[in-house]
Amino acid sequence: HTTVLLEPYAPNVIRVSISTLKSYALAPPGYGIIAKPDVAGWRYARSASGETYSSPRLSVTILGPARHHSPHLLGQRRINQFFTDNGAPHYANVRLRFKLPDGHTVVTLKKWFMSRPSYGAGDMDILHDRRPSDPPFYRVGAVFSAQHGEHYYGLGENQQGRLDHRDQSVRCWSDYWGGRR
Secondary structure (H helix, E strand, O other): OOEEEEEEEEOOEEEEEEEOOHHHHOOOOOOOOOOOOOOOOOEEEEEOOEEEEEOOOOEEEEEOOOOOOOOOOOOOOOHHHHHOOOOOOOOOOOEEEEEOOOOOEEEEEEEEEEEOOOOOOOOHHHHHHOOOOOOOOOEEEEEEOOOOOOOOEOOOOOOOOOOEOOOOOOOOOOOOOOOOO
8 A cells, every 4th residue: 555645835845755654654854844834725626637736836636547557368467566576566556747737747757666675676785784773674766757858957976077968868876886896
């Protein structure tokens, strides 16, 4: 099961929190967020396309499950369940679309996942860094759409060379070992 929290802070600012752990999704924002939620001007509507929260400046629609599933034969399990990290289902069922009042899509969250470290994903070693006082570790990820002509600057750790990566292939990774193995 997945919990989704949409929490407005201003007509054009909404905090999104998604987790398979309800208490994590409903937790207050982390360090550095001092503003208080403000629902003034926001309204809720349900339609065939999903549930929409909107203000005069922004709308967020929780879209239904993706309708394009891989075909399978009756009595067979879907093949992608054999490729999940730990046998648990991936929670790609939450899809969000952010739009401006003129109908222009700003961004769409196409899918997301949250799973425990596993040998299948190759990230079990992270558990050696976990202290007994730490909360459980999870691997999380999300896939967003990009609008045609959108600009991308820096992309986090990539701050050298060409800063505007528009219309370029970008491969992001981290080398935590820094050449030391």
